[in-house]
Amino acid sequence: MDQTLAPITAPIPVRASPTDDPAELLRFAIDAHGLGAAALATLVDIRGGAARALGAHLAVAADGRFCGYVSGGCVEAAVASEALLAMAEGRDRTVKFGDGSPFFDIVLPCGGGITVAIHVLKDVGALQHVLDRLGQRQAAGLVYSPERQTLISVDPPLRTCWTEGDFLTVYRPRTRIVLSGQTLEAQTVARLAEACSYDVIVRGRGEGAGVAADIIDPFTAIVLLHHDLDAEAAIIEAALHSPAFYIGALGSSRTHHRRVERLTALSFRRDDIARIKAPIGMFGPTRDATSLALSVLADVAAARLVAYA
Template identity: 30%
Template structure:
């Protein structure tokens, strides 16, 4: 499957930072490396700051961003990288702190071509991360919190790290992020950077026009698949990846993984059924099909007749979407996206009979 266009990818702050540096702007990366108590953003959340004032991502619910941006400007101007700690501020209404309580640690680095000479986040690492995301490969990033060492690690690139840190990186991670101390007492932040979830839509129809941008806002990459070139046009799907292969061929080449969702929308059995037959036996975490309950019964019978096993048929979400009484393309798209998110997050409502 071709790499998606920039616009069909979610707003990844690191990809924005790469573009800024390529355009010649100074930039900085702020990463949540620790939270205690209530926190609106999880460990590993990233905010990137451009020297011209642009900001992408966030590290809190808005409580501390202004201060992080101010400190990031100092670091872009030559100050060393820093771990910023925020807690509850009761001193004044304008005090910098977390209104929701708890504590938050944020690691801020400038981005620089000369990298670790000034404790900067090497621009080359941003390029490598972008390449891995395009190839749908996870990478592990190790950063020493004094800025003295940073490296990307995968099976083919162990690099020069303390043995205990290297071992922590190459072992199957218990969580996506970890703050660890090496044998010499130095603190490190280890982070898995994984490709975003992906939604493959079969059918360049009205619902897809609403669902594709909605999925991108929810953090998914998207592709719309339809051999009907009169429907699959850039004018109808601006900024979206469009594939005009037959859906079964497109899915054969898509390298479907457990972070992929597939939804058929065409109401045309010759397009939907071959795609569903591929998707249902794939590792996709979600497979759904638009249509009424009567259509779903007929569809399941056809799929069984072409050899799709019962356990795979039981995976099919149909009628697709949560039963919110949706009317019109936009509301139906909302119900589908809600069901995809609920399934991905393991929410009980995605499993309730009748939904």
Template identity: 35%
Template structure:
């Protein structure tokens, strides 16, 4: 099952793979008006014209590839405007805006590999781009954007979704999460669930005991989705998940299930502050009943939480520096 879209890590892997034969890393470093992509979006173009990533719906990619191949031959970093204000008057963005792209020929393979190694450890990573190439930015302490004559790009680990439950609610959620491109693992007491998901290339583990928790190291990019109809399975698993570092913990169920669940969690000594961060019922669509809608509802809430992390990090950093956050309402 192929992921829904190319991720930033996929682009870096492609660039790293083709570094020996020649590749150009293209980075969105400026926006005039509106743009389909955000600052820091990237595209990698190999010497044979193959590429990963995009900056539009396909209206300027051919021109970007041609420019990248010219940069590869020339060997010099260059910045080019496409869209409004561009010297290429016949190339326009449908949104009417303009974007500035930085073309970096032959990025250092060791630097790319170092960034990928950090992401593989599920830690944030960053790079700085300049006319001299790219360099790795230790821990990801910079923001995406210009820093003097260098442009910084930050990368977060891929969202991890641990779906726990049984039946159609579990399998639908695991399939959708996997198709979206999340690092997905499913856990079920049903051998049929495990067999079906494993056959589709989704990591699935059999839960064979209510008293044993999985051997998993969670982090702030890890989401737990509880999709049990037999809520007895949550007695050990749910308190364990809430005590882990996590992006999200949510569970499905009706009003009585929610009441019983809160009482159970309090009996395990979980604080009120912890319980306020627990999503119950999980999902953005109220009273979702069929498995497909439920899966969409739950996965959407998780991805929304994942995209809020970068904003939260930026706000915290600005507060430390005594800078008003431009994203906060006045």
């Protein structure tokens, strides 16, 4: 009796989530690995322009679900398909897209090219270590070896890069906004910051003492939105003693001049006082709370890029 074997059909890649948050992507990969198999695709080379930075990830489950981005969305399904093939073969692979790629039907809108390294996860201990460190608001690092097809956790490098044939990825905690103020402007900044998935902590008048040791770290931006200098006094002093990457304060140039005089009288150095962005924001002056919130958060985002390029 003739028996015809049914063809083996590979899963169809389906986006499971629109996120590009590294912690969420690593968590997705860990969960997928626990259900069967998973792969982690990483952007390891950029030729010309690109929509994402080196180290951007795409996490792929064996059933075809994926999340993350290594471009602006134009090659992610193709990357997921390559990851499914890698899982089926049980071997890592490296694929080029755009300029220099063998895939003639995939052209990146930016006109450049990217290389993506796909690692079939054998265990998730290194990924969990990264998540643990990020949960403690500490930077973390992973080293991927294409030759050994391994992924191990390491102390975070200064930047994401290739070194001696291995690819090093650095992970940093999400931006925390410590917001001081009880104004409409403060409420609007808080809402918009939460919508941007920032970690938002609101402090009221006089809550500056002891704040630095508890919640202000190198990945924190301090935003002071008071209408009088007395209200901000405690937290601005704590801010200047902290490692925050951004300190911004509401007020005109005249108000800031009085602020500088106060802080100078308290023996703060000129370099310390110069850390304060005042008037606050990327553009101004603004005349409504929404415009101010956009200006402030744009300034915070730009400062973070400069601090951790």
